[in-house]
Amino acid sequence: MKKNKISFETTFWAHQELENPFEVIDAFLGCESLSFFKQTLSEIVFYRSKDEIYQKECPGDVFFTYTALRSFLRACSALxxxxxxxKVTEVSVEKRSILSQASLTVEEYENPFVVFQNAFAEHSLADFEFFLCEIIHLSLRPTIVEFDSDLLTPYIHVIKMLDASQLLLESQVEKINQ
Incomplete structure (x- = not known):
């Protein structure tokens, strides 16, 4: 049975359709820094419970961030x-520090693929896309709206996926010969 390939929908922000999840991660973290995406995501989550509109002066930036994060989540789903x-080859001793570990556990730091497995074992891609759409929607509303879904757990998983993706870029990733 042939697997259906998921489109990463990178055309909106990368100006081309990328088909490899590693290329998507590289382009994603190449268009803006890891700290930018973590800070922006944190601000969006914060604004979902305020009666102010996030990025009121330039809401187009929010759309750009949404499309890039959605592609990122789709690539993480494939990863x-x-x-x-x-497999990730061991990170050199001089690069190894508690700060570069960020939100990752020791196990996740040694094998960043575990982050993606754990996230998608707990939530589906549709759940993460709903989370992203919901926080964007709530952060762009001028009023506070009650919501009954868990937005904290997916947020934590996305932050961990961002850290794991950065680690993948900084490490050597090599194909296992089977």
Missing amino acids: QHKSKKW
């Missing part, structure tokens, strides 16, 4: 299956 085919 959850890559741990059987790819």
Whole structure:
């Protein structure tokens, strides 16, 4: 049975359709820094419970961030299956620090693919896309709206996926010969 390939929908922000999840991650973290995406996501989550509109002066930036994060989540969904085919070579001792570990556990730091597996074991891609759409929607409303879904757990997973993706870029990733 042939697997259906998921489109990463990178055309909006990368100006081309990328088909490899590693290329998507590289382009995603190449268009803006890791700290930018973490800070922006944190601000969006913060504004979801305020009676102010996030980025009122330039809401187009929010749309750009939404499309890039959505592509990022789709690439992360594909990366959850890559741990059987790819491995991260050990990060050099001089690069290893508690600060570069960020939100990751020791196990996740040694194998960033675990982050993607854990996230998508707990939530589906549709759940993460709903989370992203919901926080964007709530942060762009001028009033506070009650919501009954868990927005904290997906947020934590996305932050961990951002850190794991940065680690993948900084590490050597090589294909396992089977």
